[in-house]
Every structure is written in structure tokens, then in C-alpha cells.
Amino acid sequence: MTEDGTGRLDDQAFAEWLAGEAGVALTALRAEQGFADAKALKDAGDKVSHDLMSTALARWRPADAVLSEEQADSRRAWADDPSAGDRPTRLTADRVWIIDPLDGTREFSESGRDDWAVHVALWQRSAGPDGALVAGAVGMPARTGPDGTPLVLGNRVPAAPAVDGPLRIAVSRSRPPAFVSELVEGIGARAVPMGSAGVKVCAVVTGEVDAYVHAGGQYEWDSAAPVAVALGAGMHASRIDGSPLRYNRDDPRLPDLLVCRPEHAGSLLAAIDRYR
Ligand SMILES: Nc1ncnc2c1ncn2[C@@H]1O[C@H](COP(=O)(O)O)[C@@H](OP(=O)(O)O)[C@H]1O
Numbered sequence: 018m019t020e021d022g023t024g025r026l027d028d029q030a031f032a033e034w035l036a037g038e039a040g041v042a043l044t045a046l047r048a049e050q051g052f053a054d055a056k057a058l059k060d061a062g063d064k065v066s067h068d069l070m071s072t073a074l075a076r077w078r079p080a081d082a083v084l085s086e087e088q089a090d091s092r093r094a095w096a097d098d099p100s101a102g103d104r105p106t107r108l109t110a111d112r113v114w115i116i117d118p119l120d121g122t123r124e125f126s127e128s129g130r131d132d133w134a135v136h137v138a139l140w141q142r143s144a145g146p147d148g149a150l151v152a153g154a155v156g157m158p159a160r161t162g163p164d165g166t167p168l169v170l171g172n173r174v175p176a177a178p179a180v181d182g183p184l185r186i187a188v189s190r191s192r193p194p195a196f197v198s199e200l201v202e203g204i205g206a207r208a209v210p211m212g213s214a215g216v217k218v219c220a221v222v223t224g225e226v227d228a229y230v231h232a233g234g235q236y237e238w239d240s241a242a243p244v245a246v247a248l249g250a251g252m253h254a255s256r257i258d259g260s261p262l263r264y265n266r267d268d269p270r271l272p273d274l275l276v277c278r279p280e281h282a283g284s285l286l287a288a289i290d291r292y293r
């Protein structure tokens with residue numbers, strides 16, 4: 018890991034640095050291990066990236082709590098058992114890093130695919146009535162940015178200009194929500210399947226698509242960093258019933274979301290309401 022005085026970076030710069038570092042490790046792992054055993058590669062990817070990020074967070078942000086997909090008990094709904102002992106420190110901490118060390122794990126394990134990502138978000142309790150995402154970065158290590166280095170999007174990316182033509186809606190490649198094909202047909206849109214929640218949200222920001230609709234299951238780490246990037250670019254991000262996305266809850270399940278260009282939010286929420 019780079020010994021570069023990272024403790025002095027501000028939180029946003031640190032999030033982008035960490036997403037980049039994890040991406041370098043994941044790219045090296047893919048090259049070393051190869052694709053013959055997909056399960057072994059997925060497992061190794063989750064572990065290598067989680068370990069790297071946990072070590073860096075413990076070193077450079079030791080006072081902060083962490084919620085990572087790869088932690089023990091990460092999926093546990095503490096709300097179901099308020100008397101349970103050993104509640105995680107994130108439930109009282111002011112600052113919580115919400116990380117998905119490898120999003121789009123399936124695509125990571127398939128040769129030639131570049132739709133997988135690293136998510137780093139910082140949620141702060143004191144930043145709003147329900148807390149708020151105050152920093153976020155999505156690394157897409159198999160894609161290249163304008164400077165030729167692996168792509169990392171932060172929360173100050175300018176939104177791409179609007180494009181004429183049918184609405185393009187990003188959907189899960191392997192688990193598209195049941196109602197979305199009817200929705201797409203009903204409003205004359207076009208579905209664009211791709212892997213990784215982070216890649217799909219970033220595709221809205223970069224103008225590859227106009228919206229991303231998901232339902233049926235997801236966790237806070239799947240959307241926290243991507244939503245920080247989308248909100249920073251002025252995009253709409255909410256649950257599919259239009260209610261706010263809230264993070265660092267007792268129950269980390271956050272099963273659905275809509276991210277879209279703001280001019281489409283009203284009509285898409287109404288259409289989702291008709292078709293779901
Ligand atoms: N129905 C579901 N239940 C739980 N998680 C889901 C889900 N559908 C998608 N996800 C999660 O959302 C991320 C993006 O999925 P997809 O590529 O299908 O859009 C994946 O994260 P991971 O790769 O980190 O597990 C995946 O596990």
C-alpha cells in the first residue's frame with residue numbers, strides 16, 4: 018500500500034484514493050489468478066479488497082466505524098433484536114465508512130468484462146436528520162479515465178448532457194426486477210443490461226443511460242458510494258416509491274432504488290407505480 022501521508026487527505030480525496038488502491042489490487046489478482054475457477058476468483062477478490070480497505074481505514078481513519086459487505090454479521094438486521102448484545106459501533110458512531118470491496122462480483126470473475134466496481138462512501142450522523150452521505154467514490158478498475166489511469170468517479174463529476182431518443186434504463190444483467198421489462202415496453206424505453214450497481218449508477222452520471230431501476234434486494238453498500246456520486250452530479254436518487262434512501266440503519270437491507278436524470282424522476286416514479 019502506498020505510504021503517502023494519506024492521513025492528511027480530506028475525506029473525499031481519501032475515498033477516491035482508497036477506491037483506486039483496491040482497484041489496483043483487484044486488477045493484479047485477476048491477472049495472476051486467471052478465470053479458470055470463477056468461485057475461487059470471486060472469493061479471493063472479496064477478501065483481497067476487503068482486507069486492503071479495512072487495513073487502510075484502521076490506519077488512516079482509526080476513529081471511524083465501518084460497514085463492509087465482507088464483515089462478519091454485515092447482513093444482520095439489528096432492528097429485529099434490539100436487546101441483542103454486541104451491537105456494532107456503527108449504530109452509535111458519528112462517522113461510518115460504508116464500503117463494497119467488490120461490486121459486480123460475478124462480472125469480476127468473467128474474462129473480458131469491465132462492469133465491476135469498488136465502492137467507498139462516508140456517512141455522517143451529524144450531517145442531517147437521518148445522517149447523510151458526505152463523501153463517496155466508485156472505482157471501475159477495468160475502465161480507463163481521461164488521463165489513462167483506472168477510472169475513479171468522485172462526488173464532483175459534472176453530469177453529461179441530455180440525449181434525445183428513447184429513454185435508456187440500466188438493469189441488472191443477472192437479476193432484473195420482474196416488473197422492469199413491462200415498464201420498459203410500456204413507456205417505450207430501452208433496457209440496457211449491465212453488471213454492478215456502481216457501474217449502473219455511474220452510467221447515469223456519464224450519460225451512457227438515463228436511469229437505473231432496481232428492486233427485489235440489495236444492501237446499503239451496493240448503493241451508498243454510487244448514490245453519493247450521483248447526488249454530487251445533480252442526479253435524482255430515491256427508493257422506487259420516491260422516499261429517501263437512508264443509510265447506516267439497524268437493518269442494512271435497502272432493496273430498491275431509482276437513480277435518474279432529474280428531469281425524468283417524476284415520470285419514472287409514476288410509471289414504476291403503475292407497473293410494479
Ligand atoms: N435480489 C438481490 N438481492 C440481494 N442483492 C442483490 C440483488 N440483486 C442485486 N444485488 C446486489 O447488487 C449488486 C449489483 O447486482 P447486479 O450486478 O445484478 O445489478 C451485487 O452486489 P455484489 O456483486 O457486491 O454481490 C448484487 O449482489
Ligand SMILES: [Mg+2]
Binds near residue numbers: 119120121214238239
Ligand atoms: Mg455489491
